[in-house]
Amino acid sequence: MSTILDELIWRGAVAQSTDEAALRQAFADGPVTVYCGFDPSAPSLHFGNFVQLVALRRMQRAGHRVICLVGGSTGLIGDPRPTSERVLKTKEETAQNADRIKDLVRPFLDFDGVDPACAHPALLVDNLDWTAPMSALDFLRDIGKHFRVNQMIRKDAVAARLESQEGISYTEFSYQLLQALDYLELFRTYGCTLQVGGSDQWGNITAGVDLVHRVEGARVHALTSPLLTDSAGVKLGKSEGNAIWLSADMTSPYAFYQYFLNTEDATVIQLLKVFTDRSAEEIDGLAELVEREPFRRAAQRTLAADMTTLIHGAAATQLVQAASEALFGRGDVGVLDAQTLADATAELPGASVPVGVSLVDALVAVGLSDSRNSARRTLREGAVSLNGEKVGDPDAVLSAESFLHGRVAILRRGRKALAAARAAT
Numbered sequence: 001m002s003t004i005l006d007e008l009i010w011r012g013a014v015a016q017s018t019d020e021a022a023l024r025q026a027f028a029d030g031p032v033t034v035y036c037g038f039d040p041s042a043p044s045l046h047f048g049n050f051v052q053l054v055a056l057r058r059m060q061r062a063g064h065r066v067i068c069l070v071g072g073s074t075g076l077i078g079d080p081r082p083t084s085e086r087v088l089k090t091k092e093e094t095a096q097n098a099d100r101i102k103d104l105v106r107p108f109l110d111f112d113g114v115d116p117a118c119a120h121p122a123l124l125v126d127n128l129d130w131t132a133p134m135s136a137l138d139f140l141r142d143i144g145k146h147f148r149v150n151q152m153i154r155k156d157a158v159a160a161r162l163e164s165q166e167g168i169s170y171t172e173f174s175y176q177l178l179q180a181l182d183y184l185e186l187f188r189t190y191g192c193t194l195q196v197g198g199s200d201q202w203g204n205i206t207a208g209v210d211l212v213h214r215v216e217g218a219r220v221h222a223l224t225s226p227l228l229t230d231s232a233g234v235k236l237g238k239s240e241g242n243a244i245w246l247s248a249d250m251t252s253p254y255a256f257y258q259y260f261l262n263t264e265d266a267t268v269i270q271l272l273k274v275f276t277d278r279s280a281e282e283i284d285g286l287a288e289l290v291e292r293e294p295f296r297r298a299a300q301r302t303l304a305a306d307m308t309t310l311i312h313g314a315a316a317t318q319l320v321q322a323a324s325e326a327l328f329g330r331g332d333v334g335v336l337d338a339q340t341l342a343d344a345t346a347e348l349p350g351a352s353v354p355v356g357v358s359l360v361d362a363l364v365a366v367g368l369s370d371s372r373n374s375a376r377r378t379l380r381e382g383a384v385s386l387n388g389e390k391v392g393d394p395d396a397v398l399s400a401e402s403f404l405h406g407r408v409a410i411l412r413r414g415r416k417a418l419a420a421a422r423a424a425t
Contacts (some may be wrong), residue, residue, distance in 0.1 A: 003027055004062035008223075010280070011273040013055055015199040015226040018209055023221045026193065027064070031120060034059055034194040035067035035186050037127070037179065038105070040075040040097030041089070044250050045104055046243035048198065048235075050311075051225050053108050054275055055196055056122070060109055065120040067186060068105050072098045072128030074179055079204065080172040082160040088171075098126060104246060108310075123190065130185050131178065143181050146214045147207070152176060155203040176207045183208030184215060192220075199224040228274070231266035246311055252343035253312040257320040260304035261297070265290050268299045276306040320344075326388065327410070327418060333387050338405040345408050350420030355403070357421075359386070359396040366419035368411055378413055385412045 005024050008014050017023050026032050036052045038045060045053070056066045075094045078086035089097070102124060109122040153162060155176065161168035183205075186192035195205050205222040212220045229235055244259050245251040251259075263271060269287045272278055278286075286299040308317040323344040325331035336344065351365040360375040363384065369375035376394040378384055384391050386402060387410050398421060402409045409421040 004059055004064070007058065007062075008055065008225075012270055013051065013225045013274055014223065016202055016222070016224045018206065018222045022219070023194070023223065026221060031064045032059075032194050033065040033067065033186075033190055033192040034196060035069055035183075035192050036196045037069040037071050037074070037182060038101055039071035039079065040094055040101050041078060041086075042243075042245075043097050043100050044245040044247035045101060046245050048228070048243070050246060051198065051228065051274060052196060053105060055225060057108055060120070060122055061115075061117045063119045065123075065190075066109060067123045067125060067190060067192060068109060069182060069186070070098050070101050070105075070124070070126050071182075072126040073131035074127060074175065074182070077171055077175050077178060079175050079179075079201075080155075080157040080161060080168060082157045083164075084166060085169060085172065098128075100247070102126075125186070127178075127182050127185070131181065139177075139181075143177055143184075143211070146211055147177055147180075152207075176204045179204045180208040180211040183220070184211050187212050187216065187218065187220060193218075194221045194223060196223045196225070199226055225274075228267075228271070230264060248312060248316075252346070253308055253316040254320045254323055254340060254343035255346070256311065257304045257308045257317070257324065260307050261300050261324070263300050263303060265294055265299075268303055272299060272303050272306075275310070276303065278302070278306070331388075333404060333410055336404070338407065341404055341408065345410065345420040348410075348418055348420040350408075350422055352422045352424040353398065354424045355398065355400050357398050359384070359391060359398060360394060362398055362409070362421045363411060363413070366411055366421050368413040368417055368419050383414050386410070388412075 003024065005014075005020075005027055034056070036056055038049055038052075056068060060066045072094065075098065076088070076091065078088070080086075105124065110118040111122045111124060113121040152173070153159060158168060158173065183192070183195055195208060197205050202222070202224050205224065209220055209222050212218055227235055244256065260271070268290065269283060272283050272286060286302060289296065289298045305317055305321070308320060319337065319340045322331055323336050323340050326333040326336060327344055333341070349367050351367070353362050353365050357365075359379065360372050363369040363375040363378070364372060369378055379392055379394045379396070382390060382392050386398075387404060398409055400406070403423040404410070407423055411419050411421055
């Protein structure tokens with residue numbers, strides 16, 4: 001790719017920009033100082049946020065200066081949702097979330113100037129540092145006077161709330177002023193002239209562009225990425241209302257890996273472009289395999305491995321790959337550590353059973369057989385395995401040694417029916 005903007009466009013990471021030609025020239029004249037903000041509305045960032053972190057990473061490696069902003073103040077307010085008012089988090093919760101997010105982003109960008117691929121160290125800032133000392137009067141006089149309400153109410157989320165019976169509070173209505181203040185502060189302090197974000201943030205980002213122009217008379221830029229969706233137009237990164245989190249204690253490395261392993265064929269190449277460092281030639285080759293040999297799921301395996309390594313490290317990827325092979329292939333479940341085993345079996349159907357229970361009763365308890373007679377018949381047919389080993393004895397029992405790490409015994413009927421017998425405590 002001839003420029004970073006060309007690469008972002010090819011990777012499908014550009015939805016809107018204030019002036020593409022001017023931004024292209026700014027990159028060429030470089031280095032550009034660019035920022036993206038992340039509000040601590042939860043104790044972790046999620047899959048959707050990672051689009052922006054990857055964009056910052058690419059820009060830093062292309063020689064530009066990047067600023068990662070954690071919204072210690074904007075997180076106290078919350079970006080208005082189209083449907084209902086947010087429940088405000090306490091200052092203590094917001095501060096704790098902000099600290100966790102700061103720790104989370106540090107591995108993805110070079111903040112110490114040690115990466116030879118990065119010409120400029122990244123900066124990590126918190127907007128609470130310049131918002132908290134500002135009085136309400138100063139905020140209204142110095143910032144509020146530059147905004148026009150008739151423009152503010154055109155924002156989609158605000159307009160939707162104004163049409164609802166609930167309406168919108170002044171607190172949430174003021175959010176875009178706070179975000180705009182961030183851009184002004186970063187322009188003044190660091191010479192920041194580009195803000196990036198998701199396309200749903202366009203109104204907030206351009207409010208900052210306008211504020212910098214009105215106050216400082218300067219021309220700055222905005223660049224957004226498209227929201228990732230599946231082939232049906234459903235936003236990716238959500239599963240029954242639950243985000244795919246980047247923190248291991250909220251989405252385990254195994255669950256994270258499996259999510260990307262199960263990516264549909266229509267979406268996997270898009271995600272490879274957006275998230276991985278794979279070249280155009282590599283991705284074209286994987287696209288051919290999707291067309292020619294979709295059953296091998298080569299693109300999905302590549303995506304899952306690359307993403308898990310990027311987020312959780314190579315060692316975690318090896319563990320979850322071993323767990324996946326052990327459960328669904330021909331691997332040895334006995335080599336899995338306790339945590340990986342627990343993560344890998346968390347979503348399996350199952351039941352708690354006591355040590356010493358007959359295998360027949362265990363098969364019925366976990367739902368692999370609908371009756372004791374059926375369980376006996378399945379055992380005699382050689383269609384049952386315990387922790388990967390065939391068992392044909394109808395009188396077999398689950399001993400203490402049957403429960404891996406003293407926790408779980410993995411039962412399989414046939415090739416695909418899996419369940420977990422968990423040791424009763």
